Amino acid sequence: MPQNAPQTYATALLTDRYELTMLQAALAAGTAHRGAVFEVFARRLPGGRRYGVIAGTDRVLDALEAFRFEDDDLEFLAAEGIVDDRTLAFLADYRFSGNVHGYREGEVFFPGSPILVVEGTFAEAVLLETVILSILNHDCAIAAAASRMAGAAGGRPLIEMGSRRTHEAAAVAAARAAYLCGFSSTSNLMAGRRYGVPTAGTAAHAFVLLHDSEKEAFRAQLDSQGLGTTLLVDTYDVAAAVRTAVEVAGDELGAVRIDSGDLAAVAVDVRRRLDEYGARRTGIVVTGDLDEFAIAALAAAPVDAYGVGTALATGSGHPTASLVYKLVARENAAGEMTPVAKRSVGKPSKGGRKWAYRRTENGRATGEIVTTAPVDGDDRPLLAELVRDGRVIGREPLDAARERHRSALTELPMEARSLSPGDPAVPTIFN
Amino acid sequence: MPQNAPQTYATALLTDRYELTMLQAALAAGTAHRGAVFEVFARRLPGGRRYGVIAGTDRVLDALEAFRFEDDDLEFLAAEGIVDDRTLAFLADYRFSGNVHGYREGEVFFPGSPILVVEGTFAEAVLLETVILSILNHDCAIAAAASRMAGAAGGRPLIEMGSRRTHEAAAVAAARAAYLCGFSSTSNLMAGRRYGVPTAGTAAHAFVLLHDSEKEAFRAQLDSQGLGTTLLVDTYDVAAAVRTAVEVAGDELGAVRIDSGDLAAVAVDVRRRLDEYGARRTGIVVTGDLDEFAIAALAAAPVDAYGVGTALATGSGHPTASLVYKLVARENAAGEMTPVAKRSVGKPSKGGRKWAYRRTENGRATGEIVTTAPVDGDDRPLLAELVRDGRVIGREPLDAARERHRSALTELPMEARSLSPGDPAVPTIFN
Structure with a gap:
């Protein structure tokens, strides 16, 4: 079976214009190469659903590998005057060289779960925002609906x-x-x-x-x-x-x-x-x-x-998963990594790079533990290494993800499978 | 400006399996080469909206031109046992050779408007169902939402x-x-x-x-x-x-x-x-x-x-336009074109190939006239020739479609721009 065939189209222009203009400004200001950590998370689950489902991670890895600015892309950016020559030169050589950790496909998630953690320079990590969110917002939305339907169908195909x-x-x-x-x-x-x-x-x-x-x-x-x-x-x-x-x-x-x-x-x-x-x-x-x-x-x-x-x-009423991609830490002028967070009304974010663990008691999930430092213990680590120094190492067969989803669901409290709106089945605990 | 660049990926497998297995059965039964007319229409407008908007037609033309089964597509179909050798041979040579008429992009439509009319053999026309509907259901859904937003914004960008x-x-x-x-x-x-x-x-x-x-x-x-x-x-x-x-x-x-x-x-x-x-x-x-x-x-x-x-x-609550692709006429055993229609409960369709006209009085649209034969008169014909004998002839610049939408809207009754749910702004009259 053909698994993980590459993207058949270039992904670098599947990107919001402002990622490139921010890059240009940061290159000029000397801040583009500061170390940075971006995280993907949901502030809430759509429609009172009890859990979210990770899907699309392998597609993100495909898109990341295909994220190259080709000559005709660069010609378009130059002809339209979207970025300057210095930025064009950066884009021509662009290869993501950082690290990505993430929840595995099929795993469930809750509000605040750091489902993807992207570490690199600001320049290389900011460019990936749009395509990463497009893929995860779509695929996770479909997955959440599909999982509910499969539950409702019992064993029927x-x-x-x-x-x-x-x-x-x-x-x-x-x-x-x-x-x-x-x-x-x-x-x-x-x-x-x-x-x-x-x-x-x-x-x-x-x-x-x-x-x-x-x-x-x-x-x-x-x-x-x-x-x-x-x-x-x-x-x-x-x-x-x-x-x-x-x-x-x-x-x-x-x-x-x-x-x-x-x-x-x-x-x-x-x-x-x-x-x-x-x-x-x-x-x-x-x-x-x-x-x-x-x-x-x-x-x-x-x-x-x-x-x-x-x-x-169409995601059964919720065609997008409300995931955001936020800068949570970056190098300051002194070269130290520093947590950052915006304070916008109704949209606060928590600063600092996160780690995440699923806590279970007697085989049932009781907490989504989100920490700002790695923790040893009985809780199951949820972040897997997906990309190391720009090299994709975290691919897995689709059937493995399918099996993971089945087992992640059996671990959830009974009420998780309820179709009526309610609170997340497992509370997120920030430690 | 680069207008209408071709699809950058093959479209032939963006298709439901049953289109190919129906083709195989029709080839074996000797019915595949019967003349056929399929029409795209909406039974209703989603969410009590007052009008629909055509978008995606040029993308349909791109997809139709790119609709080719390549060697590796055929190998996949053969390896999976999806169709037999005779069908594979038909697919290897597949080129749409028929005619397509359609509403132009930017035009508005109403329930029952025959927005795309595809004529060819059953074999060549049935294969296009999935990709045509994917494109039009998506693009028309976004267009309907966008048009309402533009109305609400007044002149603001x-x-x-x-x-x-x-x-x-x-x-x-x-x-x-x-x-x-x-x-x-x-x-x-x-x-x-x-x-x-x-x-x-x-x-x-x-x-x-x-x-x-x-x-x-x-x-x-x-x-x-x-x-x-x-x-x-x-x-x-x-x-x-x-x-x-x-x-x-x-x-x-x-x-x-x-x-x-x-x-x-x-x-x-x-x-x-x-x-x-x-x-x-x-x-x-x-x-x-x-x-x-x-x-x-x-x-x-x-x-x-x-x-x-x-x-x-996401189409502002209605991410898909509810368009269907239905067989409305086909050749019978005697070689005569015959109207056909299903009688499924709640989903009836009207048989026979359609023509469509916009009737206006004092510059205001008063009726969407749908007929089963061409009519001469003052009503504006809505179907344009898009594909003749397999050759795409109906492309136009995006700005022309944008201008058409502006003018189609000015022709609608005032209540068409209302954001509250209601009946279609113009009644569809089947003559």
């Missing part, structure tokens, strides 16, 4: 099929994040190719409408895809379609899909009909504007798999 | 700065859509390079914190960026920072930015102080979780420009 509802490149990242959080497959072929996510699919109404009758359409699909396929039964009349499906496929048909109507009621009716026709092993896949609440509401319905589109790809 | 809140590639498309709908600039450098959107920026708290004092930071920024720059004044104490800013810059300072607190109240206080210090021409830029409602609420405040991030990049 979830198919991610939201590509058409979001930007074409975001769709690929969304499929990856969904798989990481427990979805079993995606409709998105690029996610299959780039990240090795298993792909799946059924058929669309267009396929039924293309043919002169529903029966011809079903026969064409079965002939080509085999009995294990999923026939879409709501193009015209569900009851008639289910009868036709079993007539054509026999009682070994893989599954039927319902995409409209009152899904719970229709599923009960379809199950009864399938059983009556002897197709007891034929599954029922439901789709159509499902989110974690609709999935939970179908728990008692005879449903074998869920296909989720819009709500997954 | 809007800077798009949401890149960090959305997927890194979506950010570029979002900046483009925002500019199309009246934003004056973006922070996103790639949008500047790829689409010629003007770029802008201020400075971050990190820049102030990097320096040993706010005064040193301001001086460094002014020395490098000149007096026209925008100084960020809420890192510590706004009143002190405004005094320092004028002290260092003099009364010709370009602008100050406020990013926190009660923006209206702070803006009034800052304006009073700036005036008191003689900096009457120094502008005030406000940022910080602004959406169209917050912008409208600042109408009476002494604000000179708005910076909008999260709400813009």
